[in-house]
Amino acid sequence: MKRVQLEIILGTLFVFLSALILISYATQETSRLAEYEVAQEAELIEFGASIYENNCTSCHGDFAQGIAGIAPCLRCEELFDGRIEAIGWEGELEDYIVSVVTTGRQVSTRAEYFGGGSPAMPTWSEKFGGPLRDDQVRAVSAYIMNFQAEALGEVAAVPPPPIAIDSSTPEGLGRAQFVISGCTACHAVSGVSEATIGPSLNGIATRAETRVEGLSAAEYILESIIDPNAYLVEGYGADIMLQTFGESMAEEDFNNLIAYLLTLTEE
């Protein structure tokens, strides 16, 4: 056989094989596209989870479970069932979330969620001076939307991860109380929180005695929690700290909390 003919035959064969590969691709293409979309959504949720972790835990809790007095739960029925109707949002829930996250909230719509004061929730979108790009806002919204199925009981809910509690001592219980009551949203304490809305509580045990004449350290701390405006720390205005802790906590909780705060002697 001449070389030209051999090449024509082999060439035809290769064209044939290439066509087979293309046909095989074509038959798989629909399912590949669908799979890719699912994987992409999953990655968006993973990405959103890390954005949440870096930006939102101080108010909405590590686990999006909300913090009493500060900000609402983002994995509860409270958000997924009836929230948009209550607030009069016409569109989809996901769009509501994107919109709230993008613009933040100057003033809270609910007195029980004080957030960071003013604004209650800062603006997140880059467009309005926040830190997040559009795709990041969409990712964190996808992360929140992912909780919908379990919030509405379609799948078994995941219990929030346990906080390391040393329940054998009042100080240990007090430390847990400090986290549960949401004090961490405003006050910095080494190893627990780095919030800056209120003054740091490192060294409060020694400072408390010197604050108000006639009040012991424990008495002063109790007063600052029940009636925060009675004595204002220099540089902070009135009414920033919630005024309602006195009603929402049991006496035992107070004792634990004070026991804990009295261990914070180091600056």
Place this chain on the structure above:
Amino acid sequence: MLNTLRQRFNIPPRDELRAWFMQMIDDRVRIITAGLSIKELRAVFRGDPPTEKPNPRYKVITTSFVAHLRPRYYQQAATWFTHTFRLGWFTTFFFVVETITGVVLMVYYIPFPDQAYGSILEIESNVWFGELMRDIHRLGAEGMVLFTWLHMFRTYFTGSYKGPRSFTWLTGVVLLFITAWLSFTGYLLTWDQLGYWAITVGSSITESGPVVGPAMNILLRGAPDIGTGGLLRFYLQHVILFPLIAILVISIHYYKVSREHSISLPAWVEERDDIPADEKKKHTRRIDLIPDLLTHELFLVCVGIFAMLAILYFDLFNSPLETPANPQQTPLDTKAPWYFWWLQGMLKIEPAKILEGFINPVIGIFGAEVQLGRLLDSKFIMGLVIPPLLVGLLAAVPYIDRNPSRMAKNRPFAIAWGIAWIFILLALSYMGLPEFGIETAPATRVIQDLAPEEGLGPLREIPFDELMGAVETEAEGSFIVSREHLYGRDLCPDLAYIPESEEDSDDPQAVIGCPHLTEVFYQFNDRLIEAEEEGGFGTGLNGAGPQMEAVFIIQQWAHNLIRVQPTVEWIDEDGNLQEYHQIYFLHEEGRREH
């Protein structure tokens, strides 16, 4: 009856009609093929000699625009596969492939930072054959770069840059740069961490230039950092400016070959005079464009297309796509594509240090010492001074090498020099690996290796069932690194699950325990212990011995989401507690090995 009709309408007899009809078709065919009749075409494909005189196959070359770009013939020895390996040809092939797939990708691609990455996802997830197009374009790009280099080395070793071909070599050097620049500009367009940082690091070389450095940087990036302006610049260069320049220069390059000096003969055929006359005649026989060269090239096209499709079909190549570009977060390893590793390796050389190493021991005798770091900026020298010098050297090859012979045995120095450069490039590329010469703290290295930016990494190879299983264990997903080697002890002995690959089977085989997770954990464990033994965590407070503790925490975060947090803590020399951790989220349906 028929006859009367025929007469009535003045229709010629059947043979005449047929002849007229065939003539008409033949005329059309001649117009389309620029001069070949049907008979001639048939002869061409049968390998018969030309049917008319003068040879109509030569006429095509003067009458057809496309064919006139091609030579009439090559001499037989010049077409030997082992002479050219078709390297230049395949480079051209890849360029054409890139042009076609590039136009398709252009239809969907949006060159703006906030949409670019999304449009790539769109191509992958929403466009029929979109992934294939992207893969071919990326594979073709790497192929083109590789083949350009190989082609250059081929022409170097066969001495084909000598004499009349020195200008061809010069245009080739320009093409080498154009090819590199096309791939460099394309690398940014995906707007993911990989491309963004590779280009940021690459283009930062310009910044080191004296006086005009910052201006050059702005010219290239459109702003101090790559943003909207930079992306648009790179895009336009990639899809318009440099393809046009490439077409022009390839045309010049090839015109020299086809019109002026043809492909060189193998050196010995040209130079040895002890070859018998008939053998010489056989080797220099003309191989015509039509049909031999043309069929051969069509055949190569079929081979090329098939090879690319097969490589992609069997998953031997994948276009990478990492997380979206984030200018605020430099990844641990910024990785240039492999064909730029040599440059990245070169940038790790510090000429000031080397010179100091030579000078200081000598002048040290007199108690003196010089610091050249300020005087000699490594980035400037290795990035902006040396590479242009190298390009100049490459371009000057035909003028430096004045040896008239092309035979390897007559030019030992040139051959040795060429081989030496291959090794230099390989060594520089090795130095350019992200791991080379860059010290990363062991905690960072070990933890980041669990889920590297590129590829899957060990963490993503763990099946989701095993991660969920780990949470239910006695340890509640908290596994502490220990110094006792506990191989073989499964982390979740009570788990049994059906892997995805078995789900459709009639007799699914369950996996007992969590072998994948166990493997990953013990690797993590052992690497940390090893690093500790090698002193990677220091010697502890006042040299009391290293103190390192590490834990691998797996938590369930939602019904379909797992959070993994590996944490390492150690005490440094001053007694301070150091800590490093990373948080990884893994979704049930996320990227994972199947």
